Amino acid sequence: MKFLYFFTFFALAVAFPTNDRLEEDLVLPQIPEDHKSRFAMLEDVRLLANGLLQLGHSLREFVHKTKGQISTIFQKISHFDKSFYQLSAAASEIREEEEALRKTTDILKASNEKVVRMSQDMRSRMNGLLQDRNQLQKKVVELEEKLSSLSHNQLPEEQMAELAALKEVIDTQETCITDLLKTMKEQHEQLNHQKMKIKILEEKLGEDSIQESSHVSFNSEPAGVMAYLSNNSTKSNFDINDLPKDCQEVYNRGERTSGVYTIRPNESQPFSVYCEMTAVGGSTIIQRRQDGSIDFDQTWEKYEHGFGEFNGDFWLGLQKIQSISQQGNYVLHIELEDWKMGRLFADYQFSLGGPTTHYSLVLEHIGGDLPDAMSNNTGMGFSTRDQDHDNKADGSCAHSYTGGWWFNVCGDSNLNGKYTHGRPRGRAERRRAIFWKASMGTSFSPRSTKMSLRPASFIIRPH
DSSP states (O other), rough: HHHHHHHHHHHHHSSSSSOHHHHHHHHOOOOOHHHHHHHHHHHHHHHHHHHHHHHHHHHHHHHHHHHHHHHHHHHHHHHHHHHHHHHHHHHEEEEHHHHHHHHHHHHHHHHHHHHHHHHHHHHHHHHHHHHHHHHHHHHHHHHHHHHHHHTSSOOOHHHHHHHHHHHHHHHHHHHHHHHHHHHHEEEEEEEEHHHHHHHHHHHHHHHHHHHHHHSSSOOOHHHHHHHHHHHHOTTTOOOOOGSSEEEEEHTTOOSSSSSSEEOOHHHHHHHHEEEHHHHHHHHEEEESHHHHHSSOOOOOOHHHHEEEEETSEEEOOOOHHHHTTTTSSSEEEEEOOTSSEEEEEEEEEEEEEGGGGGOOOEEEEEEOOSSOOSGGGTTOOHHHHHHHOOSOOOHHHHHHHHHHHHHHSOOOTTTTBOSSSSOOSSSHHEEEEEEEEOSSSOEEEEEEEEEEEEETOOOOOOO
């Protein structure tokens, strides 16, 4: 009400001025303090309303953002569920394959036991026949003596009939013995074949178990062995000695497709290799680096037996490489690809010592457009992080440079070093990576590497 009185008084004063100088003499009354406090309260209310409005906008934006994040989380959970389902399905397939292999192994073991029993039965029958044969031979000797004593007299018909019957029995026994010997030989060959198939299947089972637990194994090798045995399982004349000794012999037998094949070099146990076929022959790949999917900083045992995947990065194994190289004159073909997709190669006359020499390297550079960086390594044993055979007095090259190699004093090359996706920048990074450094040149860090063996009778050039 006081506020209303104030405005009424102000309007009357303006309408009825008391003198001519209205604007100059007009004096506005003082606004009471309680009116000012009300204005301040209205201002506070307005500020509070604006603050609440801004808070509402912020809360709405937060809700929208949270909804988006929840949607993303649900998408990731769905993707994870799909991946988990796929892994579960893959694991189930591996378990089913393993179970099938176990059943096949049990069947083969049962067949093996049956063959053994048959062989023992044959041997028993053979012994019996041999005893009968000896007895018959004694009778023949006795009859011959009688014949010689009675040669001047004509034999009675009964003795002649007895002699004819004995001769017929002897001929029959001889035929049976010959057939049994032939059967025993076939059974023995079949027994050896069954034993080899059982051994290969047991290796397959062991490697499948490793694959299921670690997902990193040389798991292409059993596939090659099983494929070869599957192709030959229906052939009664299968002989392990008929396996080719290297990829060149695989090529000579008519194969023209690059892939995994089973070989048996130097009368060793059969094993699988990757054969690279060209227009002029086949090469056995012993090392390949192309994507860094396999860690090459491995132990001596791994380097001795091999590791990796035939369709990616792998190391064949020192034992297998040595068994191939001991068959004759072989050439080590090294092919490197740089980061501009250019390729260079080097060829070396190559041989490898056995385990007692730590698989010492013997080579001689014979050609190629890649500068020589391995001649200084000739005569050196192979070194890994857990077995040091280099000439470095104050340390281990395998520790400093990583990977297994024929190190001298950490030398000019290491194609089994750490794989880098791009050119390594620092010096420390370069010496731990894959590198190739000629004695008078700069260090070369390749994008990919490939090492292969071929007989010295033909030359392969990169294509």
